[in-house]
Amino acid sequence: MLGLAATPAPAEQIRVGYIPIIGAAPIFVADKEGWLKEGGLEPKFTTFESGPNMIQALASGTIDVYVAGIAPLAVARSKGIDVKVVAATAIEEMxxxxxxxxxxxxxxxxxxxxxxxxxxxxxxxxxxxxxxxxxxxxxxxxxxxxxxxxxxxxxxxxxxxxxxxxxxxxxxxxxxxxxxxxxxxxxxxxxxxxxxxxxxxxxxxFPNQPGTVVGVSGAWAAKNPDGVQKLVNAVVKAIDLLKKDPDKAVPAVGAALGKGIVDDAIVKTALTSPATKFLADPRVIAAPTAEMQAFQVSIGTLEKDIPLDGLIDASFYAKATAK
Structure with a gap:
């Protein structure tokens, strides 16, 4: 008797909010290369103008993944919004x-x-x-x-x-x-x-300026920790490709950020620009994030220091890069 082929589990949709910058490139490369799909994840992307504008969507549960700057996430956590940073994507972008x-x-x-x-x-x-x-x-x-x-x-x-x-x-x-x-x-x-x-x-x-990060809502992370790990695995692979073979990444990044109207040559220039520093390890930005927050308090854009304990969870990155 011949056995029936196993039916693959349906992909889980993840709702990804992002701002259209090169720092978000790893998530699009991970999607284009099929690494998210291999992990059972089907992303749905929504564009935002800034990180602070994305916080409301995160708070209301209309996005699961946040790809933007880290500073608004610290403020969000101080207001009771459950979110954690599981990977960086770039530093010193501005x-x-x-x-x-x-x-x-x-x-x-x-x-x-x-x-x-x-x-x-x-x-x-x-x-x-x-x-x-x-x-x-x-x-x-x-x-x-x-x-x-x-x-x-x-x-x-x-x-x-x-x-x-x-x-x-x-x-x-x-x-x-x-x-x-x-x-x-x-x-x-x-x-x-x-x-x-x-x-x-x-x-x-701002030395070691914390740049774009991948944040996940606590609700989604609690429901699907394996999905978070596969997301981080894919982002780490994407950053490796962006560093080693930016030409291969141009179509995915151009389609996502340029919407077909930005020349590939400009996308390639942006990917290899001195203003572009891809980096996945979230531990690198822990101290600069605290320094940035202290400066925000000093200029009055933040009322007081916000505890950063628990904001960055590097365990997923550690597993993704374990030999």
């Missing part, structure tokens, strides 16, 4: 770019404080700088670079909260003079206007 009017004020050895002061004196106005909402990683990183690293006078620069796409368009239109942006926006902007200059890379703005 860079500061200056538009054509502001860029010439930054010479090779010019201090940021002097550049902004000179711009104000010559142009008769403050430099307008675009970033994302207060409390986000882009906002925090910008303020850290301006006020702590560069000792820029707060009276010499105006900070404007914008979405990712709006920031990109505002730089290109000259509506703002500079901005904190991540890839692929950096490469898109500079391809369209080479007079836009990178002034500070992420490691200068």
């Amino acid at each position: 860079v500061f770019v200056a538009g054509p009017k502001l860029a010439p004020y930054f010479g090779a050895d010019t201090k940021a404080a002097d550049a902004f002061k000179a711009f104000k004196a010559k142009e008769g106005k403050n430099a307008r700088l675009g970033t994302q909402p207060p409390g986000s990683v882009p906002d925090t990183t910008l303020k850290h670079w301006l006020w702590k690293v560069g000792a820029v006078d707060k009276a010499d620069a105006d900070i404007v909260a914008l979405g990712i796409d709006a920031t990109q368009q505002a730089v290109l239109a000259g509506a703002i003079d500079g901005a904190t942006v991540r890839e692929p926006a950096v490469s898109i902007i500079r391809a369209r206007n080479p007079n836009v200059k990178i002034i500070a890379l992420g490691g200068v703005m």
